[in-house]
Amino acid sequence: MFSRRLLARTWQCALVILSAATLAFLCLHLAPGDPASALGENVTPEVRARMRALYGFDEPLLTQYVRWLGALLRGDLGWSTQQQRPVSAVLADALPNTLMLIVPAFALSAAIGMLVGAWQGVHARSRRDRITSNVLLVIYSVPEFWLAMALMLLFARTWQVLPATGVTSEMHAYMSTGDQLLDRLRHLVLPLTSVTLIGVATFARYQRNSMRDTVGQPFVRTATASGLPRSRVLRGAWRASVLPVITLGGILLPSYLAGVIFVEQIFSWPGLGYVLLRAIAARDYAVVAASVVLGSTLTALGAWLAEWLREQADPRLRTASLSDSPSKSAAAEHA
Amino acid sequence: MNASSIAISSTAERRDWLPWLLLALFAVLAVVAPWVSPYPPDLQLDITGLRSAAPSASHPFGTDSFSRDVLSRVLHGARNSLGFAFGAVVLSVLVGTSYGALTSFAPSALSAVMRRAIDVALSIPRLLVLLAFTAFLGPLPVWGLGLLVGLTGWFATARQVTDELDALQRREFALAAHAMGVRTPRLFQRHLLPHLAPILAVTGTFAVANTIALEAGLSYLGLGIQPPTASWGTILQDGAGSIESEWWITLFPGLATVGAVLLCNILGDALRDRFAPAHVAGVMPLWPGTVASTSPSDDQRLTRAPESSHRSASRT
Numbered sequence: 001m002f003s004r005r006l007l008a009r010t011w012q013c014a015l016v017i018l019s020a021a022t023l024a025f026l027c028l029h030l031a032p033g034d035p036a037s038a039l040g041e042n043v044t045p046e047v048r049a050r051m052r053a054l055y056g057f058d059e060p061l062l063t064q065y066v067r068w069l070g071a072l073l074r075g076d077l078g079w080s081t082q083q084q085r086p087v088s089a090v091l092a093d094a095l096p097n098t099l100m101l102i103v104p105a106f107a108l109s110a111a112i113g114m115l116v117g118a119w120q121g122v123h124a125r126s127r128r129d130r131i132t133s134n135v136l137l138v139i140y141s142v143p144e145f146w147l148a149m150a151l152m153l154l155f156a157r158t159w160q161v162l163p164a165t166g167v168t169s170e171m172h173a174y175m176s177t178g179d180q181l182l183d184r185l186r187h188l189v190l191p192l193t194s195v196t197l198i199g200v201a202t203f204a205r206y207q208r209n210s211m212r213d214t215v216g217q218p219f220v221r222t223a224t225a226s227g228l229p230r231s232r233v234l235r236g237a238w239r240a241s242v243l244p245v246i247t248l249g250g251i252l253l254p255s256y257l258a259g260v261i262f263v264e265q266i267f268s269w270p271g272l273g274y275v276l277l278r279a280i281a282a283r284d285y286a287v288v289a290a291s292v293v294l295g296s297t298l299t300a301l302g303a304w305l306a307e308w309l310r311e312q313a314d315p316r317l318r319t320a321s322l323s324d325s326p327s328k329s330a331a332a333e334h335a
Numbered sequence: 336m337n338a339s340s341i342a343i344s345s346t347a348e349r350r351d352w353l354p355w356l357l358l359a360l361f362a363v364l365a366v367v368a369p370w371v372s373p374y375p376p377d378l379q380l381d382i383t384g385l386r387s388a389a390p391s392a393s394h395p396f397g398t399d400s401f402s403r404d405v406l407s408r409v410l411h412g413a414r415n416s417l418g419f420a421f422g423a424v425v426l427s428v429l430v431g432t433s434y435g436a437l438t439s440f441a442p443s444a445l446s447a448v449m450r451r452a453i454d455v456a457l458s459i460p461r462l463l464v465l466l467a468f469t470a471f472l473g474p475l476p477v478w479g480l481g482l483l484v485g486l487t488g489w490f491a492t493a494r495q496v497t498d499e500l501d502a503l504q505r506r507e508f509a510l511a512a513h514a515m516g517v518r519t520p521r522l523f524q525r526h527l528l529p530h531l532a533p534i535l536a537v538t539g540t541f542a543v544a545n546t547i548a549l550e551a552g553l554s555y556l557g558l559g560i561q562p563p564t565a566s567w568g569t570i571l572q573d574g575a576g577s578i579e580s581e582w583w584i585t586l587f588p589g590l591a592t593v594g595a596v597l598l599c600n601i602l603g604d605a606l607r608d609r610f611a612p613a614h615v616a617g618v619m620p621l622w623p624g625t626v627a628s629t630s631p632s633d634d635q636r637l638t639r640a641p642e643s644s645h646r647s648a649s650r651t
């Protein structure tokens with residue numbers, strides 16, 4: 001079912017999640033103080049020792065590490081001292097909000113960026129290409145939080161056409177279903193635009209170069225010379241040029257997550273980034289550790305998806321994966 | 336080539352020096368900030384009379400809510416922000432190049448493990464790691480933060496150096512040097528490193544751009560450089576709460592940040608076009624445009640000869 005490349009990618013996914021979990025564990029142990037030191041001054045050493053034993057802090061580090069991994073696997077992420085409820089509940093509330101932002105932002109920026117970039121690549125070095133490139137480079141160079149602040153200042157504060165913060169307005173519960181949907185969409189516009197614009201610039205920059213190089217390739221010249229209509233030639237060239245951009249999409253995921261953290265903070269969007277920054281401010285270590293694991297897991301899954309998509313888009317990879325495993329096909333023949 | 340395209344290329348060449356000049360100006364201002372800035376960056380001039388004063392002749396960028404001169408703070412901020420970014424990137428390029436070289440020259444089993452480790456490290460979102468460390472370690476001094484940013488930023492460089500060295504080692508001059516009995520350290524230092532320099536310059540320039548933005552972002556969140564030290568990020572954080580009424584506190588450091596990042600990106604693009612890293616190694620990759628600033632795609636690995644005899648022969 002899965003090719004060898006995809007299987008290798010799956011292993012890498014698992015390794016990424018394991019590394020993130022290890023990192024989070026080490027961070028938790030770097031943090032100053034343990035349950036015993038939180039008890040205050042007037043406590044006898046015996047009580048301290050009991051407390052440490054109760055939370056397993058007296059056991060060897062390796063035992064604690066294995067127990068941490070086991071708990072993670074069962075979905076037990078610890079207890080949030082700030083919100084006084086399980087970390088998994090905190091993150092389960094935040095995750096849909098982040099996905100609501102990051103998935104449309106990624107899809108939109110990939111689609112628009114690929115279109116703009118392909119158009120530029122076909123007209124490479126022309127005046128309109130250079131103007132577009134310069135505009136995109138400026139957008140690409142703006143830090144997310146600065147763009148988000150500027151958008152918020154213009155559209156929410158100065159012109160007041162869109163809401164500035166939150167997922168829904170205060171009157172949300174009293175609205176009709178249609179108005180509720182509209183309300184949510186209106187809240188989504190500014191955060192989504194902030195993340196998407198920079199993504200468009202990034203995708204377009206790479207798609208442009210890829211398309212420019214593809215258009216100069218012999219197979220495109222051959223297709224043109226054989227009298228195919230230009231639209232069909234370009235469609236074929238685009239298909240070939242899009243492959244490295246899909247790979248790039250997988251590589252870009254961490255930066256999307258980073259962008260979303262800033263944007264959520266500025267628009268008070270109650271997603272993972274917002275929760276994470278609140279937790280950092282409140283020294284709620286369990287939430288911070290779990291966010292690192294969850295964020296890395298999301299990225300790893302996204303990268304896996306990009307690899308799968310690339311395999312769907314590129315027939316060469318599928319044939320390569322077949323010839324990669326002669327033993328398997330030989331075994332199939334003998335079966 | 337027709338006349339119009341010649342005209343285009345000559346105007347492009349004439350404009351080439353402008354970003355260099357502007358970037359040099361930023362750098363010079365950052366270096367001489369203590370001597371050219373009108374006031375000390377932390378001096379509260381007049382907390383009653385000059386609190387959040389709008390730009391004027393004596394304070395071209397206005398003053399902030401602590402009555403500090405924003406122009407002086409932005410100039411000193413350039414010193415901290417640019418110095419920070421440059422230092423962190425130098426560190427990450429050094430570490431990345433060393434790791435990449437070790438990976439490429441290591442025995443194949445070890446090399447495979449080291450490659451996999453880099454792939455994994457690249458997949459963990461860097462900002463999450465930075466946020467986690469700043470959360471658990473508490474506020475860091477500037478050098479500590481620089482160390483942290485530098486040590487989390489070298490993975491892409493390592494990956495690129497590894498791939499590039501793999502390709503370079505298969506080229507004739509490397510094989511010839513090896514056949515003449517040149518040992519690996521000398522081969523790397525005298526024969527291969529000069530070929531890496533353009534790539535490192537390109538990645539390094541883009542990395543400086545990213546790191547300036549990263550520092551500004553972290554400081555804006557209150558988790559980077561700590562106030563009252565002036566950096567563009569901390570000034571932005573100071574002004575963020577009153578952005579509507581006192582726009583000058585955020586506008587000028589914001590413009591400085593965007594300008595510096597933009598200039599570094601322009602410079603990176605120019606360097607990449609100039610050196611075309613894809614051709615440095617003499618391998619014809621499928622997609623030259625994608626080489627700089629992201630790792631080469633797996634396509635290239637697929638089309639390159641798998642661990643050839645040349646490669647294993649190049650070690651003594």
